[in-house]
Amino acid sequence: MLEIKNLHARVGNKEILHGIDLKVNKGEVHAIMGPNGSGKSTLAQVLAGRDVYAVTEGEVIYEGQNLLEMSPEDRARAGVFMAFQYPVEIPGVSNTYFLKAALNAIRKQRGEEELDAMDFLALVREKVKLLEMDESLMNRPVNEGFSGGEKKRNEIFQMAVLEPKLAILDETDSGLDIDALRIVANGVNALRSPERAAIVVTHYQRLLNYIVPDFVHVLSDGRIVKSGGKELALELEQKGYAWLEEAVASASR
């Protein structure tokens, strides 16, 4: 589904990703872990199409297409979804209006008809329940005045409505209490299927108790330094990242 080859990216004059290789097949969940500043979020945002990052080398193939040449909206319409680490507040635009516009743009791309108000409402109700959200949030402006937890839940709620093929979660777990974490994980797990894939970017192992990954990759200084199964996450949790960074440093000496 997704193949990242030798990806280099920079912001300004500073290179952050120094050659990432990663292959994600349908049905798989990949966790990307690593210390702060290792480039985890940069990778997620480059995949979503944020233009503050310039790709200087390498390529990303998504379902046979050159992902890096696609606009952010075309990526979304092709089924890529990133849950933001810091969701943006949009005063004056209601959640409902925003989500309806987004869903219909994506449906149009898929050759499906636009949802009418009734069907849309039914879909929203179902997903609101899944995320255990307060329905009144739907009529409020997007993320405005939402608590940190509500914002994260709103991201997963949007994901549940838009049903992407490839979901990228950028530190969705940070700042969530255990109840919210469980709810968010439920939302993600509900979307797991042999046809879909997910990349879960996280600093902590905790989330992976709820969203059990097929693969775990450790990112350090813009490179994937170790890959393994879900047990790698547990190992990192016990030993910390320092252990790994030292091992990498001594290996490269």
Place this chain on the structure above:
Amino acid sequence: MAGGSRGECQPVNNFRGCFETMIAVEQNEARYLAIYSEAEKVLAGSGQAWLARIRREAIESFGELGFPTTRNEEWKYTSVVPIAGTVFEPARYELTPQVVEAIKRSPLAHLGCVRLTFVNGHYSGELSDLRQLPGDLKAPNLAAALETGEAKVEEHLARYADYRKHPFVALNTALMQDGASLVIPRGKVLERPICFLYVSRAGSRPAISHPRNLVLVGRESQVSIIEIHLGLEDGTYFTNAVTEVVAEEGAIVEYHKIQQEGPRAFHIGTLAFQQDRSSSISAHTVSLGAALDREDTVAVLAGEGAECHLNGLYVLSGEQHADHHTVIDHAHPHCSSRELYKGVLDGRSRGVFNGKIIVRKGAQKTDSKQTNKNLLLSEDATVDTKPQLEIYADDVKCTHGATIGQIDPEAIFYLRSRGIGKNEARNLLTYAFANDVIGKIRYEPLRTRLGDALFAQLAQGQETEGK
């Protein structure tokens, strides 16, 4: 913030052009005096001595003031040379099939209200719809009221819009011919808004009209008024409009002024609100059209506990220029005012906001808040914003704030990352910004149509930019 003045003559660069402009402006000033002398005997209500006196004072005032220049602090950012240097003929009434058809096609002309229609500044009985007007209410046109000499009109006309200081108010007062004259008696609640629809059609030569409205809202009465100026074609004409609204004790007034003149039109408008004790006025001023628009809104809170909301929106593109000057005069204690003006500026347009708040000595417990926010959609658009607080009382709460910014690229990216196209995202965010003001309009048909007009204007602005 940019200074200087566009269109004003620049002797350094072009001495001769400057000189010629000055001559043209002076000749035109003299022309208006001559037009007055000629028309004095035939102007509406010429038989009324009180009116003749006011008109004479007004034309004398115009003679003394002349057209304002940008050296005048009140007109610092708005050059009226395009108006002062143009020869305008008095606009004539015409009821052609094209006018009827153009009105039919204008969504803003059909709001389901009681409607007084004026074509080129003259009342049109044929195009008006007074069927829903309560039977005991008189809503004739001003020309008729001046002829019959209504006592209420004599008592209030030209008392609030200051023709001694404002040259365009002076010109309007001297030469006014027609407009709406609405007297709402005590204790009357009007369910349906009343619309003053002004449509202008540019003729072969530039024409001028001086619409004049007077609205008297009796004690504890309630009314919603929608004053709309629509341009039917894109030729040059000049609308010089003045409206006076008096809210007696406990009266509640919603006033809307919607300006959608033609793209080469000039519009200068004055709104004067006079508020008695415990009255409430909410005004919504929306500037969408015209090449040059100046709006002066003055609210005098002349009784305890009066409340005033001034909301404004200017949406400009191309070379458009809009200048909103507001004055809220807190003359008595326990009054409150809220002011929210927003601007959306694209192309090489220019916006001006000047908000003056006066709190007079003794106007204790005044509670006043002023906000002006501007969204610049292009590098070449400019805004000058200036709060002006004059406070002579010591126990008051007055706040003000102004912002000038661009669309947040993070917000654009967020919307795009959910599948919403770049242009649509930009329009959606701009609309959301402006809708803050339009959303305050309580009459749903007007709110919806203004929203549509705004969306259309944004889409159009983008098209021309793409070319």
